[in-house]
Amino acid sequence: MIGLGVRAANGALEILDLPDPRQPDAGELVLEVVAAGIGPWDALLHTGGWDVGLVPPAALGVEAVGRVSATGPDETEFRTGDLVLVHEAPLPGGSGTWAERVLVRSAHVARLPENLAPEIAAALPVAGLTAQQALDELQVDATTRLLVVGASGPTASLAVQLAHLRGADIVAGAGPARADQLRALGASEVIDTHADGWAQKSDRRFDAVLIAAKGTAEDAIGLLTDGGRLTSITSDAPDPIRGITTSNLYVQPNGRALAELAALAASGDLRLDVQTTPIKDGAAIADQVAGGRSGGVKYVLEF
Structure with missing residues (x-):
């Protein structure tokens, strides 16, 4: 699968051909990523600033909107095909959300409201x-x-x-x-x-x-x-x-709280200035965001 990440710790961002996530265990899901947020924190994932269990070669990213493609045993809340949003850290699969597929914990996932655009939702979690x-x-x-x-x-x-x-x-x-x-x-x-x-x-x-x-x-x-x-x-x-x-304050994943935030965004009570970028341009945008040059805009990778 295609991902935007690094081959090694402190490596340069590049497009990679990565292995698919493993099958989910109990309490886990695999998502087909639709959109993934870019933040200044992502530059810390492979440089020692934020230990999220990244195992290079791996995609960066800790937030996304995706469609559930596989569920762990006895999953009761989410089903294959559900559109969800997530902030995940540490990363159970060792690779992040800037990829076509990612492994996440179901407790950190919230269902996407029908009237909330995926690119807006992907900007929201962290x-x-x-x-x-x-x-x-x-x-x-x-x-x-x-x-x-x-x-x-x-x-x-x-x-x-x-x-x-x-x-x-x-x-x-x-x-x-x-x-x-x-x-x-x-x-x-x-x-x-x-x-x-x-x-x-x-x-x-x-x-x-x-x-x-x-x-x-x-x-x-x-x-x-x-x-x-x-x-x-x-x-x-x-x-x-x-x-x-x-x-x-260091953010903690929380699926229930994320559902509340998504509902507020869907109702128009929360607004963000969001711009999307294709994955081929993601490295340049990520460098811009990491350097504090986002101009107040939240950037989102689209897949």
Whole structure:
């Protein structure tokens, strides 16, 4: 089968001819991949930054929409032919979702809503679950004053929307060019976090801060009230001060939570700016995304 991946650890991305996944065991499915999301995290899979059990030569990718082509023994929830979406890590077959077929765990799979386009659904799993789990970590609810720094990226823009659905008062940190878009997604105010001294210039104080832009946490923690909460999805949470709780968030697969996110996307309550690319152009796009040059767009491989 065709896949986009690496021949060895730290190898260059290329189109590969890979073996088919093994037959699924109990609690596993094989998917015929329809579309697969590309994120900056994918560059970590073969470089030691994120150990997902990749066994090169292998495809990269940890999220996808696919059609169930084989089920493990005694599978009761999913049947052959079902269209589903998934975030999978570690990878039970040692190879990822940027391939024509992939082995996944059924507990990490959600059924694709009929009115949700596969390319939109394939963009959702990692970003959506990360945003949801970060908001849970921050205990965001209708009483929360929340600052989201780096809010224009796919994951953080979903966090803005999910926090808005919870009733939080959200301030988005982003460049001025994204201000109108972020207000439309639910932010009550936009701070230009690209400006020098942005944190020192703000008189706002927050209960919780979500960091989605590397290098901003040390400034942002100064805007938290005593006893507030800071969570980073860029692995650079600062040490706690003034009773503030700080943490780094690493996404966990969750099929039930993914089904909830897919339902919100299908109803129009969650939106992402998605662009598709054929697998032959995937290496160049993946390099662009890994280099932080996605421009707020979520890219998806189509098969």
